[in-house]
Amino acid sequence: MTFSSGRDNERGELWEHLGSEVLLETPYFKLRTDRLRLPDGVVKDSYYVIERQDAVFVLAVTESGEVPLVRQYRPPLKQMELCLPAGLVDEGEEPFAAARRELLEETGYSGGEWELVTRLSSSPGLKANWAHVYLARGVEPVASLDLDEFERLEVVNVPLERLGELVRSGEIISSSGVAGILLALERLGEG
Incomplete structure (x- = not known):
């Protein structure tokens, strides 16, 4: 093989x-x-x-240009992280379905027009999984958060034009999230 x-x-x-x-x-x-x-x-x-299971990341944008991000504590780093809504793809689930599910569960947002931005690996020399990054345009709040038993997070809406600044300042630190944001901003004509 x-x-x-x-x-x-x-x-x-x-x-x-x-x-x-x-x-x-x-x-x-x-x-x-x-x-x-x-x-x-x-x-x-x-x-x-x-x-590991594959992961999904979602850069969602509302009609008014707001991006729902998630702030949560990351025990391995012992710090809070500001990040794109993200999660793992369940066994037998398609990445697109997982992305829609994760956005809804973590932020309460749904709808809009979706596209795959990229598929990347955060650590190809060590991990055997992919991160699928999606862009969702025109999302809107439709439900309350539906968090897992140990998830504790806050939804933070930021203007789309501030995302690059949050990446450059080190507030957004996930390598998959950073790459996804930069590629999605380019697709949106903001990069």
Whole structure:
């Protein structure tokens, strides 16, 4: 078996997968180690990979140009984070459906016209998952928040033209969120 995303490296050489062993399995992620043969024949043991569900991020814009963001505490960093509404894609769920669900659950906003901005990887040397970034134009508040048991967040509406400033100032720190915002702003003609 060989791994390829459809975009081979410059010389078109792939690493051959020789085997895997799951080291840790939790409800949130798996940690595995792979044994790989490089194109020059060298064998790499213990290439560690974190398996997670794909994620979705949503840059939603209201008709009046407001963007609902989410402020929540991030225990690994021990700080508050201002971010795009985001979450994991449930097993068997399409990313687009997950994006619509997450926006509604975390902000109460829905509707509008949606498009996929990009699919990216926040850490392709370590994690085996994708982040799907969506742009939703013309959303409106339609419901109360529907948070998970341990979610504690605040919805913060900011003017669309302030997003770049929030990225540059370091208030928005998620690499997937930052990339998604910059690409969506470009698509909106704001970048």
